[in-house]
Amino acid sequence: MDEKKKVLVMGVIGADVHAVGNKILYHAFTEAGFxxxxxxxxxxxxxxxxxxxxxxxxxxxxxxxYGQGELDCRGMREKCDEAGLKGIPMIxxxxxxxxKQKFEDVERRFKEMGFDRAFPPGTSPEAAIEALRELxxxxxxxx
Amino acid sequence: xxxxxxxxxxxxxxxxxAVDVDAEEILGTASSYTTVQTDINEGLENALRQLQEKxxxxxxxxxxxxxxAAGGLRMVTSGLxxxxxxxxxxxxxxxxxxxxxxxxxxxxxEDDLEEIQGLKPDIFxxxxxxxxxxxxxxxxxxxxxxxxxxxxxxxxxxxRTAARExxxxxxxxxxxxxxxxxxxxxxxxxxxxxxxxxEIFLNRIIQAKGLSKAADLLSDxxxxxxxxxxxxxxxLSQGCEDEPGIGDLIAVDVGGATTDVYSVxxxxxxxxxxxxKGLPEPFAKRTVEGDIGMRYSVQGIVDAAGxxxxxxxxxxxxxxxxxxxxxxxxxxxxxxxxDSERERLDFALAAIAVExxxxxxxxxxxxxYTLMGQTFVQSGKNLTKVxxxxxxxxxxxxxxxxxxxxxxxxxxxxxxxxxxxxxxDVWVDRSYILAAMGLLSSYYPQTALRIMKKELxxxxxxx
Numbered sequence: 333m334d335e336k337k338k339v340l341v342m343g344v345i346g347a348d349v350h351a352v353g354n355k356i357l358y359h360a361f362t363e364a365g366f367x368x369x370x371x372x373x374x375x376x377x378x379x380x381x382x383x384x385x386x387x388x389x390x391x392x393x394x395x396x397x398y399g400q401g402e403l404d405c406r407g408m409r410e411k412c413d414e415a416g417l418k419g420i421p422m423i424x425x426x427x428x429x430x431x432k433q434k435f436e437d438v439e440r441r442f443k444e445m446g447f448d449r450a451f452p453p454g455t456s457p458e459a460a461i462e463a464l465r466e467l468x469x470x471x472x473x474x475x
Numbered sequence: 476x477x478x479x480x481x482x483x484x485x486x487x488x489x490x491x492x493a494v495d496v497d498a499e500e501i502l503g504t505a506s507s508y509t510t511v512q513t514d515i516n517e518g519l520e521n522a523l524r525q526l527q528e529k530x531x532x533x534x535x536x537x538x539x540x541x542x543x544a545a546g547g548l549r550m551v552t553s554g555l556x557x558x559x560x561x562x563x564x565x566x567x568x569x570x571x572x573x574x575x576x577x578x579x580x581x582x583x584x585e586d587d588l589e590e591i592q593g594l595k596p597d598i599f600x601x602x603x604x605x606x607x608x609x610x611x612x613x614x615x616x617x618x619x620x621x622x623x624x625x626x627x628x629x630x631x632x633x634x635r636t637a638a639r640e641x642x643x644x645x646x647x648x649x650x651x652x653x654x655x656x657x658x659x660x661x662x663x664x665x666x667x668x669x670x671x672x673x674e675i676f677l678n679r680i681i682q683a684k685g686l687s688k689a690a691d692l693l694s695d696x697x698x699x700x701x702x703x704x705x706x707x708x709x710x711l712s713q714g715c716e717d718e719p720g721i722g723d724l725i726a727v728d729v730g731g732a733t734t735d736v737y738s739v740x741x742x743x744x745x746x747x748x749x750x751x752k753g754l755p756e757p758f759a760k761r762t763v764e765g766d767i768g769m770r771y772s773v774q775g776i777v778d779a780a781g782x783x784x785x786x787x788x789x790x791x792x793x794x795x796x797x798x799x800x801x802x803x804x805x806x807x808x809x810x811x812x813x814d815s816e817r818e819r820l821d822f823a824l825a826a827i828a829v830e831x832x833x834x835x836x837x838x839x840x841x842x843x844y845t846l847m848g849q850t851f852v853q854s855g856k857n858l859t860k861v862x863x864x865x866x867x868x869x870x871x872x873x874x875x876x877x878x879x880x881x882x883x884x885x886x887x888x889x890x891x892x893x894x895x896x897x898x899x900d901v902w903v904d905r906s907y908i909l910a911a912m913g914l915l916s917s918y919y920p921q922t923a924l925r926i927m928k929k930e931l932x933x934x935x936x937x938x
Binding site for chain 2: 336339348349379
């Protein structure tokens with residue numbers, strides 16, 4: 333029987349117009365069997381949340397390539413809570429901070445902001461897919 | 476000669492247009508007070524008598540009608556997120572020719588229900604959730620609606636997963652299931668819902684509003700008047716087989732109580748460096764400004780523009796503007812009748828009505844700087860390349876300055892973010908034929924289009 337596909341809402345946050353990685357991720361997630369709502373580039377926190385409500389999303393995937401991700405992501409978990417999306421898994425990846433910083437510190441800060449996972453530059457789409465499967469308890473249907 | 480009669484049952488006037496479809500010309504027009512309270516036939520017969528006094532006895536082969544009588548088609552909508560399915564429901568209803576009297580989002584509250592009972596909608600449009608998405612909200616709202624009286628027809632056009640369940644919850648109600656107005660995020664699919672709305676209007680509303688008495692005279696087709704106008708402007712723009720249209724256009728109808736704006740254009744971003752945000756809008760889009768009108772809603776115009784601006788455009792002192800506006804509110808049937816002050820005021824009010832209504836209808840563009848350089852964010856339709864404007868409404872017809880008023884629909888350096896046409900030809904529908912031609916277009920599209928091209932009066936070029 334066809335299991336209902338897990339729904340992801342994804343996009344590039346803030347005033348960031350990097351479109352290529354967004355398209356690659358979209359294809360990778362779709363290929364991996366997710367139903368993907370792709371919001372494209374320059375996505376505001378509110379847009380992820382609105383789309384997640386309408387589509388009853390299972391997780392939110394935030395990308396950021398231009399270094400301002402930390403500012404852009406602030407308060408997003410709280411807004412999700414307000415909007416009735418309490419506990420929705422959120423992951424973030426890309427060049428999410430400026431300059432060379434130890435990624436453990438970066439990861440810790442994003443986790444404090446309420447993200448379930450944070451990924452450094454150069455992460456393969458497979459790593460994100462793996463994390464999503466784990467967060468969404470999809471271990472059973474691994475290929 | 477093959478005369479066809481086209482009837483528009485308005486809330487105050489019943490307007491008739493007689494057309495010879497063989498010669499492709501208008502034989503005559505006439506109008507008389509609508510008398511819904513007593514008998515709609517009375518107004519119709521009066522108008523018919525008037526018409527035939529001008530044209531001589533006509534043997535109509537067909538007659539078609541549209542109606543906005545008795546408050547028009549009053550609709551209430553409920554969606555999930557206001558900017559998404561909430562907006563989709565509103566756009567669908569407006570495009571179907573409805574007067575949208577209530578728009579709700581998220582879960583309906585007990586207060587909302589009381590309001591809805593008071594609003595007495597002719598049709599309720601219940602939506603929410605993309606297909607396979609949220610079902611909780613639409614089911615909740617169906618359960619809430621099921622508790623109220625009196626019942627009204629409900630069109631269910633939300634998440635398809637929940638459609639049947641909604642129908643079961645609303646057992647005993649007249650329900651109609653349509654495809655989701657927003658099946659996927661950012662995809663608007665409203666046509667079938669709009670057809671269903673018109674069908675219900677046809678079957679039910681007309682009888683409820685005493686229009687059935689006139690029905691034996693009609694061959695076929697009844698639609699809400701705004702829906703007929705939308706059909707007409709779409710035909711005028713796009714053309715049909717063997718007859719080209721005039722291209723992308725906007726149409727503005729400034730009324731006494733409301734101002735309607737129609738646009739027929741794609742309106743998507745022109746440049747690669749522009750990102751589109753929000754719900755994509757319908758190719759043929761209608762909006763209604765309920766607070767912008769020349770008489771009943773004159774206060775809305777004053778509120779929108781401010782006394783200062785009206786005073787500037789009309790070249791009347793502010794105190795005098797206030798006095799005259801009060802007068803208009805008290806006497807909604809007042810016309811300038813050659814009085815220079817009142818003419819100047821009506822000019823200013825009409826200009827602002829056009830400006831405000833088109834500004835609200837058109838999209839906006841915002842310039843932002845990113846690390847990649849300058850970028851633009853567009854929401855709503857980009858109408859800057861539209862080159863045709865059609866205007867109608869008493870204040871634009873009974874004046875020599877039509878194109879000056881219409882120019883207020885155009886792009887202005889004072890509000891550069893508003894994506895209104897940069898320059899345009901101005902056309903005037905001087906004898907209110909748009910609704911009639913929309914009706915005619917269902918059967919004789921080429922004829923309707925040729926008549927419009929002939930009858931609409933070119934009224935200059937503005938930039």
